[in-house]
Amino acid sequence: MHYLYCVSRTQNIHVTVDAIVFGYSKEEGVMVVLIKRKYPPFEGDWAIPGGFVEETESLEHAVERELQEETGIQINYLEQLYTFGQPKRDPRKRIISVAYFGIVKTSEFKRLHADTDAVAAQWFNIKELPKLAFDHQELLDVAIERLRGKIVYQPVGFELLDKKFPFSDFENLYSTLLDRPIDRRNFKKKVMHLGILDKLEEKAKSTGSGRPGNLFQFNESRYKQLVSQGIHFEI
Amino acid sequence: MHYLYCVSRTQNIHVTVDAIVFGYSKEEGVMVVLIKRKYPPFEGDWAIPGGFVEETESLEHAVERELQEETGIQINYLEQLYTFGQPKRDPRKRIISVAYFGIVKTSEFKRLHADTDAVAAQWFNIKELPKLAFDHQELLDVAIERLRGKIVYQPVGFELLDKKFPFSDFENLYSTLLDRPIDRRNFKKKVMHLGILDKLEEKAKSTGSGRPGNLFQFNESRYKQLVSQGIHFEI
DNA sequence: TATATTTGTGTTCTTTTTACACAAATATAT
DNA sequence: ATATATTTGTGTAAAAAGAACACAAATATA
Numbered sequence: 001m002h003y004l005y006c007v008s009r010t011q012n013i014h015v016t017v018d019a020i021v022f023g024y025s026k027e028e029g030v031m032v033v034l035i036k037r038k039y040p041p042f043e044g045d046w047a048i049p050g051g052f053v054e055e056t057e058s059l060e061h062a063v064e065r066e067l068q069e070e071t072g073i074q075i076n077y078l079e080q081l082y083t084f085g086q087p088k089r090d091p092r093k094r095i096i097s098v099a100y101f102g103i104v105k106t107s108e109f110k111r112l113h114a115d116t117d118a119v120a121a122q123w124f125n126i127k128e129l130p131k132l133a134f135d136h137q138e139l140l141d142v143a144i145e146r147l148r149g150k151i152v153y154q155p156v157g158f159e160l161l162d163k164k165f166p167f168s169d170f171e172n173l174y175s176t177l178l179d180r181p182i183d184r185r186n187f188k189k190k191v192m193h194l195g196i197l198d199k200l201e202e203k204a205k206s207t208g209s210g211r212p213g214n215l216f217q218f219n220e221s222r223y224k225q226l227v228s229q230g231i232h233f234e235i
Numbered sequence: 236m237h238y239l240y241c242v243s244r245t246q247n248i249h250v251t252v253d254a255i256v257f258g259y260s261k262e263e264g265v266m267v268v269l270i271k272r273k274y275p276p277f278e279g280d281w282a283i284p285g286g287f288v289e290e291t292e293s294l295e296h297a298v299e300r301e302l303q304e305e306t307g308i309q310i311n312y313l314e315q316l317y318t319f320g321q322p323k324r325d326p327r328k329r330i331i332s333v334a335y336f337g338i339v340k341t342s343e344f345k346r347l348h349a350d351t352d353a354v355a356a357q358w359f360n361i362k363e364l365p366k367l368a369f370d371h372q373e374l375l376d377v378a379i380e381r382l383r384g385k386i387v388y389q390p391v392g393f394e395l396l397d398k399k400f401p402f403s404d405f406e407n408l409y410s411t412l413l414d415r416p417i418d419r420r421n422f423k424k425k426v427m428h429l430g431i432l433d434k435l436e437e438k439a440k441s442t443g444s445g446r447p448g449n450l451f452q453f454n455e456s457r458y459k460q461l462v463s464q465g466i467h468f469e470i
Numbered sequence: 471t472a473t474a475t476t477t478g479t480g481t482t483c484t485t486t487t488t489a490c491a492c493a494a495a496t497a498t499a500t
Numbered sequence: 501a502t503a504t505a506t507t508t509g510t511g512t513a514a515a516a517a518g519a520a521c522a523c524a525a526a527t528a529t530a
Contacts, residue, residue, distance in 0.1 A: 473530075
């Protein structure tokens with residue numbers, strides 16, 4: 001095959017995109033959005049949203065379009081995850097699926113949570129998942145692993161939180177995702193020392209009992225500076 | 236689009252795999268294999284080896300098959316890199332390319348280096364690359380970034396070296412890839428402390444001037460143990 | 471006004487990382 | 501055979517980063 005890109009062969013392979021979208025709230029933890037299948041195969045099972053790529057659109061565009069159509073979600077962070085292409089992953093025909101990994105912010109998550117049911121989409125806690133169609137459990141496993149891996153060296157955490165948040169939300173997110181307790185003082189010391197969080201003057205509006213704390217905000221330029229220096233965030 | 240996987244649409248998109256294969260030798264540094272295009276577009280330019288996926292084979296199989304056909308290479312390490320799918324990346328039709336990242340060992344690299352010319356394939360130092368066809372420079376940039384990123388937390392270095400190697404080869408590889416000097420004593424201390432290298436009794440056969448050193452060997456079980464404990468190799 | 475809940479903060483000890491120089495073994499040239 | 505150049509092998513001390521740890525202040529609620 002020296003004729004790469006030169007032969008004109010008819011290939012009967014179809015390309016889809018799938019999107020594993022995460023949301024987070026302090027109350028519910030890390031959630032992922034799934035849709036209920038209405039037709040066979042796997043009728044009635046839950047699946048990761050996605051669909052066919054159109055010939056003239058980019059892969060990213062396809063993801064955003066499908067998400068919009070199936071779930072009404074507009075994500076604010078998107079990155080390519082992995083491409084799944086085993087021959088028999090769809091029983092009907094050969095499908096190559098380019099999976100993406102998306103995140104919505106807490107406020108958006110809460111808003112969506114209220115009305116995604118209207119479009120047969122639903123949020124599930126990543127620790128309490130239903131049986132999934134196709135090889136979607138595998139996609140989800142890869143995505144969760146990636147999310148977990150990313151937060152320890154890149155502050156993807158910010159994509160999950162709102163623009164302003166109390167420090168405890170940030171800490172809880174890490175503790176939840178890493179599934180282990182975190183020492184509040186050491187964690188704060190480290191994060192503040194990196195300079196990626198700015199402490200605001202505002203206090204959080206009291207959300208229950210306890211002392212109200214300051215709000216914090218992600219310092220994006222500082223973050224970019226650190227990344228350009230090749231610095232990892234081993235939190 | 237709730238009909239994911241239910242519509243039977245005709246998609247005129249083609250799927251290819253590409254393989255960015257790296258080799259290393261102390262004398263030549265980090266090398267990558269390219270093939271010379273014999274037909275338009277980009278006739279005469281160099282390109283990354285690859286080709287169309289067949290309907291019944293896995294993506295990995297397609298990569299290995301194409302590599303074998305175009306370059307005669309059998310890699311010993313392969314992982315998926317990224318999927319490139321911009322609409323106009325091939326001027327003729329829509330092509331989604333699943334790029335892979337491969338490595339051959341030094342001995343294999345030297346052997347191939349001698350005869351890959353026979354099949355219009357050639358090794359290039361990653362610092363002295365020719366102009367590439369299509370968006371292949373971008374694929375290569377992503378692959379090099381990945382290679383560089385990987386060696387600092389996973390010992391992919393071993394995939395590039397022979398089974399037995401003098402410590403200086405290992406050190407030079409890291410120094411070359413990271414493009415910065417490495418303190419020999421501290422580096423050795425760290426690596427040996429991790430336990431991923433076993434010191435052999437054999438000495439390297441003298442390869443020029445200087446004191447002959449011991450040979451070392453990758454300790455795979457120790458490595459797996461560390462990985463299962465979630466340990467990263469920040470070398 | 472007492473109680474429960476959450477936030478905020480500093481020090482000490484341990485571990486890890488960095489900086490740094492000289493002697494031993496070989497090959498080559500004279 | 502002797503001198504010279506090249507490469508390997510090794511330890512210590514100072515600095516930085518990480519881990520362990522407890523109590524007072526601010527609010528909501530009973």
